[in-house]
Amino acid sequence: MSWNPSSAHAAAGEIAQLVGLRHKHFIFSLVPDGELQxxxxxxxxxxxxxxxxxxxxxxxxxxxxxLLQPSLADLLNELPRNTQILYPKDIGFILVTMSIGPGQRVLEAGTGSGSMTIALAHAVGAAGRVISYERNQDFQNLARKNLARVGFESRVDFKLRDIAEGFDETDADAFFLDVQNPYDYIGQARAALKPGGFFCTLLPTFNQVEKTLYALRQNRFAFIETCELLLRYYKPEPT
Structure with missing residues (x-):
């Protein structure tokens, strides 16, 4: 199975999307002699x-x-999951803010179901590399399946480890830390980044933000920003 956003025609093995009335959509893989009910x-x-x-x-x-190709947002929203996942609103901002692009080497800790992993793998391209750490075997197994579904598994190195032990890498272009207590691992993250590398974490409570800010300052991170993202949809109808 694969997702190839640059293809012009639907091919066997590709992920496709059918959108019907009232925008009801179905995402599936095209298989010879298959049927969609x-x-x-x-x-x-x-x-x-x-x-x-x-x-x-x-x-x-x-x-x-x-008959349409699903967008990256479509794929992520429909992703099989066993954890809370990141959504396109947050993912897009993170990718742009950390300047993730082709050929880069990016670290992720807290693979979860792999939604951010897929977005990172898409951004770094075939010449880049994503190294994703996870301590839960079940989470990692599902993430591997999700990456294989879109054809990005060759762009990712999965590592099963408690990140308190630190990271093997020392020259990452960027680091995304998605754990409940990121403030406990800021030192390890700093050691894994190249000088001037980008760091980002996503937190739901102010108490976590406060502790993380303190840890970032203690580890001499610079140009720190804290922000909240809001997204509101409107009906696409002229008045």
Missing amino acids: THRGVLKHNDLIGLPWGTQVFSHIGAPFF
Whole structure:
């Protein structure tokens, strides 16, 4: 299975999306001789494979759908999970703020279900590397499956370890720390970063933020910022 946002046509093995009335959508992998059963009829995969993305197709009872590639946001929102995941609103800001790009070497601690891991792997590209630490075997197993589903498993090194032991790397371009008590690991994170590398963590409570700020200052981090992200959707209808 793979997700190839640069392809022009739907191919066997690729992840596809069908969007019907009221934006009801289905994300699935195209398999020869496969079928997708929906509340508005059945669509055969063989009829979809080879079509240009954006084609309108119809179920066996005539219900219309658009055949589309899922966006990265679509994939992350539909990700199988066994933990709280990060959502596109936060992920996009983190990637831009830490200047994550092709060819970079990025550390992540707290793999969870792999949503951030997928976004990092997409950003660093085939020439980059993501090293993701997790201490829970079940979480890591699910993350591996999620990365394999989009075809990014070759871009990630998974490590099963308690991060209190520190990190093997010493020259990471950026570090994302997603654990409940990041303030206990700031020293280890600093040792893993290259000089001038970026560090980010996401916290739900002010008490955690306060402790983390203190630890960052104690470890001589500079240009520290704290922010809150808010996102509001509106109906896309003109007045």
